[in-house]
Amino acid sequence: MPMRTEGQVSHRLCDACGQAALEPFTDLGDIPVLCGVHWPEAAAAAASPAGRMLLGYCPSCAYVRNLAFDASIMTYDTAMDTNLHHSPAFQSFSADLVRHLAGRYALAGRRVVDIGCGQGEFLRELCHAAGCTGVGYDAMYAGSTGPDPSGASFHSGFAPRGRDLPRFDLVTSRHWIEHLDDPFEFLVDLREQAGDRPVFGYFEVPDACYDLATAGWEVIYPHVSYFGASSLFRIAERAGWRVEDTGTLFDGMFRFIEISVNREAWSGQPLRCNGPVNPPHPAEELATLAGFGARHHEQRALWQQRIADLADRGAKPVLWGAGSRAVQFLTLTDRAHRLSAVVDLNPRKWGRYLPITAHRVDPPASLADLAPQAVIITNPAYRSEVAASLADLGVNAELLVA
Numbered sequence: 001m002p003m004r005t006e007g008q009v010s011h012r013l014c015d016a017c018g019q020a021a022l023e024p025f026t027d028l029g030d031i032p033v034l035c036g037v038h039w040p041e042a043a044a045a046a047a048s049p050a051g052r053m054l055l056g057y058c059p060s061c062a063y064v065r066n067l068a069f070d071a072s073i074m075t076y077d078t079a080m081d082t083n084l085h086h087s088p089a090f091q092s093f094s095a096d097l098v099r100h101l102a103g104r105y106a107l108a109g110r111r112v113v114d115i116g117c118g119q120g121e122f123l124r125e126l127c128h129a130a131g132c133t134g135v136g137y138d139a140m141y142a143g144s145t146g147p148d149p150s151g152a153s154f155h156s157g158f159a160p161r162g163r164d165l166p167r168f169d170l171v172t173s174r175h176w177i178e179h180l181d182d183p184f185e186f187l188v189d190l191r192e193q194a195g196d197r198p199v200f201g202y203f204e205v206p207d208a209c210y211d212l213a214t215a216g217w218e219v220i221y222p223h224v225s226y227f228g229a230s231s232l233f234r235i236a237e238r239a240g241w242r243v244e245d246t247g248t249l250f251d252g253m254f255r256f257i258e259i260s261v262n263r264e265a266w267s268g269q270p271l272r273c274n275g276p277v278n279p280p281h282p283a284e285e286l287a288t289l290a291g292f293g294a295r296h297h298e299q300r301a302l303w304q305q306r307i308a309d310l311a312d313r314g315a316k317p318v319l320w321g322a323g324s325r326a327v328q329f330l331t332l333t334d335r336a337h338r339l340s341a342v343v344d345l346n347p348r349k350w351g352r353y354l355p356i357t358a359h360r361v362d363p364p365a366s367l368a369d370l371a372p373q374a375v376i377i378t379n380p381a382y383r384s385e386v387a388a389s390l391a392d393l394g395v396n397a398e399l400l401v402a
């Protein structure tokens with residue numbers, strides 16, 4: 001089992017393939033632990049916990065993990081808001097996914113369990129589109145609990161383990177297994193609960209190859225694991241699942257895997273299965289990892305300098321977006337508060353402060369008066385959306401993608 005003593009990280013076998021020891025390769029130092037939380041007071045935000053990010057990788061399947069992860073300092077509750085559904089680009093992607101799942105699996109009258117359901121948007125839409133019922137769990141779920149008219153019912157808390165989990169025909173879990181200290185054990189438990197019933201699973205994670213091919217703003221403390229095609233395939237297979245398909249979504253940022261057991265007994269329409277039969281070789285992922293450390297530290301230095309230059313020439317640079325990726329960016333590049341503002345579409349964040357750096361979040365409308373000449377975003381997927389919003393506000397600014 002993993003042990004951490006005096007800053008040393010001990011030998012840990014790969015969580016995904018179980019075949020090689022994880023090798024440390026990049027140390028990001030101390031970063032915010034609660035990167036999805038925002039505080040009413042700047043001082044409390046600044047005093048929030050930090051934790052070390054020391055990445056290790058598996059030479060066999062390219063699985064990546066924070067070897068210094070400490071589960072005891074990571075908490076999930078309704079104060080944390082990692083909801084992506086405020087963005088039209090994400091809403092449209094999620095609606096397409098619902099249509100895909102509803103068309104692929106004959107779910108009418110069946111039950112979907114959604115583990116890490118966020119605020120329930122996806123499960124509600126799926127129940128509505130597919131005529132199924134659903135049970136959603138999330139410690140960050142802040143809505144009303146119990147059944148709702150969509151056919152879904154919601155629980156604010158972690159999904160029960162073992163036999164306490166309701167019977168399910170399809171288990172979905174989007175952007176959750178990368179948060180788990182032991183994702184292998186989680187998948188084994190779900191496999192055991194499926195028993196001899198025909199069961200499918202849909203899992204979605206940030207794609208490691210995407211995250212680690214860029215500067216690494218998405219390498220955040222709550223993300224313990226970084227999965228690519230090979231490691232996600234291997235961990236699911238090793239946990240006893242059959243892999244149906246894997247691929248990337250949302251401009252390559254996300255990776256999905258569809259898995260099954262006892263699928264022959266499923267009485268629904270036949271699956272169009274064209275997924276990989278064997279785990280893909282991780283050559284490309286291993287090459288990406290090899291360059292990550294240098295790229296990350298270069299980009300940190302570059303953006304620190306760039307923000308300073310923009311501020312020095314009076315361009316009043318601002319950051320658009322206050323999600324976890326933005327929090328990481330601020331921690332790594334703007335501890336000196338050279339940015340003129342940080343804005344976000346989510347009204348729950350307005351007037352509140354981000355962890356460690358204690359930047360205040362303002363509404364995008366505030367940019368009309370500020371008139372910045374440079375607006376930075378950390379996620380290229382939102383480029384056209386943010387450009388349109390700036391045009392609506394009458395802000396004529398250069399849009400920079402970090």
Ligand SMILES: [Zn+2]
Pocket residue numbers: 014015016017018019020058059060061062063231
């Ligand atoms: Zn491995």
